[in-house]
Amino acid sequence: DQQVKQNSPSLSVQEGRISILNCDYTNSMFDYFLWYKKYPAEGPTFLISISSIKDKNEDGRFTVFLNKSAKHLSLHIVPSQPGDSAVYFCAASPYGGSQGNLIFGKGTKLSVKP
Amino acid sequence: KAGVTQTPRYLIKTRGQQVTLSCSPISGHRSVSWYQQTPGQGLQFLFEYFSETQRNKGNFPGRFSGRQFSNSRSEMNVSTLELGDSALYLCASSLDREFTGELFFGEGSRLTVL
Numbered sequence: 001d002q003q004v005k006q007n008s009p010s011l012s013v014q015e016g017r018i019s020i021l022n023c024d025y026t027n028s029m030f031d032y033f034l035w036y037k038k039y040p041a042e043g044p045t046f047l048i049s050i051s052s053i054k055d056k057n058e059d060g061r062f063t064v065f066l067n068k069s070a071k072h073l074s075l076h077i078v079p080s081q082p083g084d085s086a087v088y089f090c091a092a093s094p095y096g097g098s099q100g101n102l103i104f105g106k107g108t109k110l111s112v113k114p
Numbered sequence: 115k116a117g118v119t120q121t122p123r124y125l126i127k128t129r130g131q132q133v134t135l136s137c138s139p140i141s142g143h144r145s146v147s148w149y150q151q152t153p154g155q156g157l158q159f160l161f162e163y164f165s166e167t168q169r170n171k172g173n174f175p176g177r178f179s180g181r182q183f184s185n186s187r188s189e190m191n192v193s194t195l196e197l198g199d200s201a202l203y204l205c206a207s208s209l210d211r212e213f214t215g216e217l218f219f220g221e222g223s224r225l226t227v228l
Contacts, residue, residue, distance in 0.1 A: 100145045
């Protein structure tokens with residue numbers, strides 16, 4: 001049973017517009033959430049994270065929102081750029097979990113069209 | 115600073131064979147994790163090592179094993195290969211001083227089982 005779900009396998013957005021990537025989780029013991037970005041032929045790279053004590057975290061064009069009651073988080077990219085085209089993975093860690101043991105979703109492929 | 119290095123990058127094996135993959139973490143990183151990425155399942159956690167000890171293990175059969183050496187380098191082994199083992203195997207390292215969830219991934223070893 002998947003504990004972290006990314007229900008949209010793909011998303012296409014026009015350059016300059018907002019990209020919203022969604023992620024749902026089932027385990028209420030998760031207390032740390034992350035987004036990773038992956039380009040083809042490269043390993044995933046860390047993008048942004050949020051602790052369960054917060055409901056929003058911003059880093060430049062990237063903002064992650066966490067709704068604990070709905071067990072839902074989203075990544076907003078504003079404005080979207082063609083270089084943002086990649087697969088985005090949502091990941092979670094349970095309370096007391098170790099650094100290297102993350103639970104990943106299946107990913108959403110974002111295409112930003114010029 | 116050199117990144118995470120994985121070897122070999124590509125390999126082809128036949129069913130029943132065994133394979134060993136190698137990972138050199140970023141200098142100073144003592145935690146090494148392994149993930150399997152397949153198109154249908156996203157990234158799935160295999161195991162995590164810290165100071166030569168397996169700290170966590172994912173839900174994979176005993177054919178999948180690993181180890182970590184005193185210099186933090188890690189290897190994973192898959193015995194009696196099956197067609198379904200075809201995947202990208204990703205290694206990630208981290209500092210592990212305080213929890214950030216930030217893993218540094220290598221480019222992966224692409225295994226094809228025929």
